[in-house]
Amino acid sequence: MTWESGEGETEQAVWRAAVALLPGAEAAAEEWAAIGEQEAAIEAAICGLCAHGVAIGGELRAGLSVVAELWGCRQALADRLNRCTDAADDVSTLRVMPPGEAESPAIEECVVQQAAVGGELAEAPAPGTAVVPWIVCEERGWELDRLHVCEPWGELSFRATGYLLRRSAEPEQELFHGPLDAWSALLALRER
Numbered sequence: 001m002t003w004e005s006g007e008g009e010t011e012q013a014v015w016r017a018a019v020a021l022l023p024g025a026e027a028a029a030e031e032w033a034a035i036g037e038q039e040a041a042i043e044a045a046i047c048g049l050c051a052h053g054v055a056i057g058g059e060l061r062a063g064l065s066v067v068a069e070l071w072g073c074r075q076a077l078a079d080r081l082n083r084c085t086d087a088a089d090d091v092s093t094l095r096v097m098p099p100g101e102a103e104s105p106a107i108e109e110c111v112v113q114q115a116a117v118g119g120e121l122a123e124a125p126a127p128g129t130a131v132v133p134w135i136v137c138e139e140r141g142w143e144l145d146r147l148h149v150c151e152p153w154g155e156l157s158f159r160a161t162g163y164l165l166r167r168s169a170e171p172e173q174e175l176f177h178g179p180l181d182a183w184s185a186l187l188a189l190r191e192r
Contacts, residue, residue, distance in 0.1 A: 011067055011070070011183065013063075014060065014063035014064060014066075014067050015029075015030050015033055015041075015045070015067070016030065017060050017063070018045045018046075018049065018056075018060065018064060019045065021049060021054045021056065022045065022048045022049065022052070022054070023048070023052060026044060026045070026048035026052075028044075029041040029042075029044040029045040029048070032044065038067075038071040039071050039072065039073050042064070042067055042068050042071055042073060042077065043073060043076075043077060045064070046064060046068070046077050046080050046081050046084070047080055049084050050080045050081075050083050050084045053085050054084065054085065055084075055085040055086060055087040055088065056084050056085070056086070056087055057086075057087040057090035057091075057092045058090055058092030058093065058094040058095050058096070059092040059094050059190075061081060061084065061094075061095075061096050062092075062094040062095075062096055062135050062186060063186070064081055065078070065081060065096045065134070065135065066135075066182045066183055066186045068081070069146075069160070069182045070180060070182055070183065072159065075158070078099040079099055081096065082096070082098050082099055093137050093138050093139035093140065094135060094136070094137055094138075094189070094190070095135070095136050095137075095138055096134070096135050097133050097134055097135065097136065128149070128150050129147050129148070129149065129150070129161070130147070130148045130149075130150050130156050131145045131146075131147060131164060132145055132146045132147075132148055132156065132160075133145055134146050134163075135186065135189060137189055137190075137192065140167075140192055141167050141168065142165060142166070142167050142189055142192045143165075143166055143167065143168070144163060144164075144165050144185055144186065144189045145163065145164045145165075145166065146160035146163060147160055147161050147162040147163060147164055148160055148161065149161055159179050160179055160182070161177075161179060162175060162176055162177045162178060162179070162181065163175075163176040163181055163182060163185035164176070165185055165188050165189055165192070167192075174188060176188075
């Protein structure tokens with residue numbers, strides 16, 4: 001699998017693929033990213049795709065979701081990204097879970113104690129960590145989840161503390177520890 005732009009698996013490839021689909025003035029989003037205005041750039045790209053009814057595939061949608069996650073604006077842009085038109089000829093097996101479907105898990109039902117669903121982890125997330133479904137590979141059954149701290153007031157932490165790559169009912173899982181490991185986790189999902 002490759003990004004829809006045909007380039008390698010980099011954040012820059014996601015930018016180029018998204019910008020190539022945008023009308024003239026909004027294509028400046030790539031320049032904004034290059035000068036350090038990533039949050040504004042990802043918002044402009046996603047809003048432009050949505051506003052112009054540009055159809056995007058599952059891989060580009062997943063890539064944009066990860067880029068937004070890395071720049072701390074995934075939550076704010078998730079609804080818009082979900083409203084982007086699906087490409088009719090999309091052959092991607094990746095699907096970003098819709099915000100309503102993935103953002104409101106019952107914390108009691110998704111808390112990791114010392115083992116995650118499907119088996120033991122060599123290095124389990126800390127007790128009290130919430131596992132929030134994020135991106136799934138429908139063809140192979142793998143799921144990439146965000147890990148969040150359950151805050152004392154009952155909400156999930158704004159930023160993920162890590163990522164879990166797993167397949168239901170199977171022991172093989174991979175834990176990505178850092179909040180900036182979203183890209184590595186997506187690449188691992190694509191390689192499964």
